[in-house]
Amino acid sequence: MVTSNSPGGSGGRHSYLKDGAVVGAVAAAVIGALVALFLKYGPEGNDGSDKVAGSPSSVATLPSADGTTPAPPPSEETSSASPSPGADEPSPPGENGDEGPGGSGGAAGSSADPQSPPGPVTSYLSDLDPVGGLGNYKHTGAATVQRTTYGNSVIFSLNSFNGGAKTVTYNVPAGKKEFRATVGLDERTESGCTVFFQVSFDGNPVDSGFTLPVGQTREVVEKIGGAGRLTITVNGVDSPTGKVNGTCRAVWGDARFS
Numbered sequence: 001m002v003t004s005n006s007p008g009g010s011g012g013r014h015s016y017l018k019d020g021a022v023v024g025a026v027a028a029a030v031i032g033a034l035v036a037l038f039l040k041y042g043p044e045g046n047d048g049s050d051k052v053a054g055s056p057s058s059v060a061t062l063p064s065a066d067g068t069t070p071a072p073p074p075s076e077e078t079s080s081a082s083p084s085p086g087a088d089e090p091s092p093p094g095e096n097g098d099e100g101p102g103g104s105g106g107a108a109g110s111s112a113d114p115q116s117p118p119g120p121v122t123s124y125l126s127d128l129d130p131v132g133g134l135g136n137y138k139h140t141g142a143a144t145v146q147r148t149t150y151g152n153s154v155i156f157s158l159n160s161f162n163g164g165a166k167t168v169t170y171n172v173p174a175g176k177k178e179f180r181a182t183v184g185l186d187e188r189t190e191s192g193c194t195v196f197f198q199v200s201f202d203g204n205p206v207d208s209g210f211t212l213p214v215g216q217t218r219e220v221v222e223k224i225g226g227a228g229r230l231t232i233t234v235n236g237v238d239s240p241t242g243k244v245n246g247t248c249r250a251v252w253g254d255a256r257f258s
Contacts, residue, residue, distance in 0.1 A: 123173045124152040125255040131169040131229065138168055143251040145184035146217050150253030155186065158195065158236040158248040165196075165235040172230055176257035177223065179230055184217035186249035192240035193248035201227035211237055217253075224257070 126140035143153040156166050183197050191214055198209030199222050206222050224230075234250040 121258075123176065123257040125154050125170055125232075125252070125257075126152045128170050128173075131171060137166055143249070143253060144187045145182065145251050145253055146215065147187070148182075148253075150182060150251070152254050152256070154232065154252040154255050156234045156250040158193075158234065158250060159239065165233055167231055167233045169229055169231045172224055172228055173257055178258050179220070179222045179224060179256070180258065181220045181255035182217055182253035183220055184212055184251055184253065185214045186251050189214050189247065189249045190240045192238060193236070194238040195248055195250040196233075196235040196237050197250070197252075198233040200231040200233065201225070202229055203231065209233070213238075220252075230257075 137158070138154055138156045140152070140154055142149055142151045143155050144150075154168065158166070179199065185193055185195060194211055194213045196209055196211045197218075197220075199206050199220060201222075201224065210218060212218060232252055232255070236248050236250075239248060
């Protein structure tokens with residue numbers, strides 16, 4: 001029969017065994033809890049519950065034998081893709097909307113649509129110097145014929161003191177094909193005036209001419225046909241009765257080369 005030397009008699013040994021079992025159970029519980037926390041949160045303390053099983057990021061990294069923690073294997077999400085061949089190479093001119101030879105954004109060698117040529121430039125007789133001086137009793141500027149004002153007109157003032165035909169000649173500007181004018185008597189002309197009008201190229205009348213009284217107009221359109229000079233002629237046919245100094249104002253309204 002074994003006797004115990006510890007205090008409390010024969011029950012002392014059983015007390016030690018009981019206490020040791022309790023301590024071991026507590027230690028095992030603590031270690032188990034730590035392992036469970038480690039496996040759940042991982043070495044960085046992140047909750048790994050949403051990670052896909054079997055993926056590299058869901059595998060816990062345990063310390064190595066020398067106490068260091070090896071780096072986790074690279075994740076497919078963080079690995080950079082290898083650049084594809086030619087990704088950074090510049091595209092050849094003319095592709096992808098770049099400007100290439102002969103055009104922008106189109107096929108190489110293409111050109112912009114040609115612009116339409118400008119229209120013919122008008123040359124008014126009022127802006128030209130007549131041949132041989134200022135002309136016979138004429139002036140230039142605005143004149144009103146049948147309630148229409150023509151700002152670039154050639155005007156002849158005819159009366160009983162300067163009877164007979166009056167002519168003015170102009171050089172035809174290079175490249176002009178046509179002569180145009182609106183012909184009539186100025187609204188300030190007194191009733192009873194009638195005037196003869198005629199057009200000539202290089203001294204040759206284009207026709208027999210025409211006469212106009214107050215209140216009538218006529219459009220003149222004549223092809224130049226390569227002529228070098230234009231001559232316009234006016235002649236007073238009738239003047240107001242009893243008006244010795246009655247004035248007839250013959251107008252070539254907006255007379256021009258085009």
